[in-house]
Amino acid sequence: xxxxxxxxxxxxxxxxxxxxxxxxxxxxxxxxxxxxxxxxxxxxxxxxxxxxxxxxxxxxxxxxxxxxxxxxxxxxxxxxxxxxxxxxxxxxxxxxxxxxxxxxxxxxxxxxxxxxxxxxxxxxxxxxxxxxxxxxxxxxxxxxxxxxxxxxxxxxxxxxxxxxxxxxxxxxxxxxxxxxxxxxxxxxxxxxxxxxxxxxxxxxxxxxxxxxxxxxxxx
Amino acid sequence: xxxxxxxxxxxxxxxxxxxxxxxxxxxxxxxxxxxxxxxxxxxxxxxxxxxxxxxxxxxxxxxxxxxxxxxxxxxxxxxxxxxxxxxxxxxxxxxxxxxxxxxxxxxxxxxxxxxxxxxxxxxxxx
Numbered sequence: 511x512x513x514x515x516x517x518x519x520x521x522x523x524x525x526x527x528x529x530x531x532x533x534x535x536x537x538x539x540x541x542x543x544x545x546x547x548x549x550x551x552x553x554x555x556x557x558x559x560x561x562x563x564x565x566x567x568x569x570x571x572x573x574x575x576x577x578x579x580x581x582x583x584x585x586x587x588x589x590x591x592x593x594x595x596x597x598x599x600x601x602x603x604x605x606x607x608x609x610x611x612x613x614x615x616x617x618x619x620x621x622x623x624x625x626x627x628x629x630x631x632x633x634x635x636x637x638x639x640x641x642x643x644x645x646x647x648x649x650x651x652x653x654x655x656x657x658x659x660x661x662x663x664x665x666x667x668x669x670x671x672x673x674x675x676x677x678x679x680x681x682x683x684x685x686x687x688x689x690x691x692x693x694x695x696x697x698x699x700x701x702x703x704x705x706x707x708x709x710x711x712x713x714x715x716x717x718x719x720x721x722x723x724x725x726x727x728x729x
Numbered sequence: 730x731x732x733x734x735x736x737x738x739x740x741x742x743x744x745x746x747x748x749x750x751x752x753x754x755x756x757x758x759x760x761x762x763x764x765x766x767x768x769x770x771x772x773x774x775x776x777x778x779x780x781x782x783x784x785x786x787x788x789x790x791x792x793x794x795x796x797x798x799x800x801x802x803x804x805x806x807x808x809x810x811x812x813x814x815x816x817x818x819x820x821x822x823x824x825x826x827x828x829x830x831x832x833x834x835x836x837x838x839x840x841x842x843x844x845x846x847x848x849x850x851x852x853x854x855x
Contacts (some may be wrong), residue, residue: 530764531838640828647785678834681825685839688821697818 512683513708515563515585515605515633515671519549521556523677528558531682534708536671538563538585538605546580563604569596578602582715585633591616598624604714605633605669612646615653622664629714632661635673636681636689651693658693669707683707755814757842758799760849761824763806764836771801774808777830782823794820799846807840809849817842 512533516524519537528535537549541564553560564581566573569592578584583604586597589611597606598621606625609632610617625632634654642650661668670686672679683704690700763769775798782791794816799809812820827837843849 636825640826678828678836680836682838685821685825688818688839689825691818692822 511708512704513561513711514680514683515635515669515673516680517673517675518677520677521552521558521560524560525556525558527677527680528560531680533683534559534561536561536563536583536711538565538583540565540567541577541581543576543580546577565607566603569593574600574602583711594621595624598628598630600630601628603628603630604711605631607633607635607673608638609633610650610653610657612642612649612653615656617653617657617660619660619664622660622666625661625666626664629667631667631669631711632657633673634658634668634670634690634693636671636686637673637675637679640679655694658695662694667710668703669711670704754795755844756795756811757814757817757844758846758849759810759812759817759820759824759842760840761808761810762838762840763808763827763830764838765806765830765833767833768803769801769806769830769833770803771798771808773831774798774801778810778824778827781827785823785826786819790819796820806835809846 512531513536514531514533515536515538517538519539524535524537527533537560539545541549541562546562546564549562553562561582563583563585564577565585565587566577569586574584584602585605585607586593586603588594588597588606588608594606594609594616597603624630639647639650658668660666670683670690672681672683672686674680687697687700687704690703691697695703763774778798779791779796782794782796786794793813795811795813797811799811801808810820810824821839821842824837824839827835829835841849
């Protein structure tokens with residue numbers, strides 16, 4: 511099954527689109543511990559297969575430690591070079607969002623190498639491209655073409671999501687394979703990425719649990 | 730118009746020689762749906778679609794894609810585009826960039842791609 515990352519938590523709308531588009535959702539937001547617990551309970555009550563991702567508000571190890579065991583995934587907003595370095599050098603971080611922007615393409619092979627070592631996914635959000643105006647769209651496309659060229663070369667795990675912050679920005683994840691082809695992947699590679707994202711993410715979180723349990727036993 | 734001499738009388742050629750399939754170029758038909766609260770007319774969708782593709786790919790890009798709007802069904806908001814085989818993925822990606830038609834928000838969705846219209850029309854009815 512396909513999986514999409516979204517930035518809103520209207521469970522009714524997500525359930526409707528999950529049926530329509532035949533895909534699961536990862537709800538990503540900067541939660542407080544109370545909000546996270548409440549949302550988990552709501553998802554459990556409604557028996558929905560949705561997952562939760564906490565978006566770190568700052569590059570802080572305390573917050574990372576607090577939420578890494580509570581949320582299914584952790585995401586970091588790569589708005590600055592420091593944030594990107596923090597994200598890729600930390601095994602507990604699952605996604606690096608906004609790896610590049612319409613401005614300077616602050617993305618290099620060192621970041622790629624670290625991302626690969628720590629199995630941090632570079633998340634490509636389609637909504638970034640929808641919300642750009644005029645010439646910025648071309649600049650953003652140019653920067654992502656370059657970033658993905660590096661990711662392909664260094665075999666960095668990549669994931670394509672709609673990144674919708676409202677229902678109108680939702681897209682069927684399997685259609686995003688065509689977008690991946692537009693950004694430079696071969697068709698078979700793009701389809702493989704889109705189809706195996708959920709499996710790879712779940713494997714990653716399973717390995718994380720094993721590591722945490724080994725650390726606890728070791729203590 | 731090529732002039733032919735038949736019995737020393739010049740006559741105009743009535744039709745062009747058909748282009749062989751190998752030179753014609755392979756094509757694909759893309760069936761898409763616009764998920765929205767309102768039903769749209771063919772003209773509205775065609776205008777918005779071509780404007781978006783021109784913004785994204787430019788005149789040269791559309792020319793390479795050999796893009797053509799076949800039809801649009803207001804019931805269910807299903808539409809069919811024709812494009813060249815080599816540019817199918819770019820056309821499918823371009824469809825995803827469509828955000829609104831006549832200021833009404835839409836969510837575009839690719840239903841199917843086929844080499845013939847007959848199969849797609851069957852899918853649309855289903």
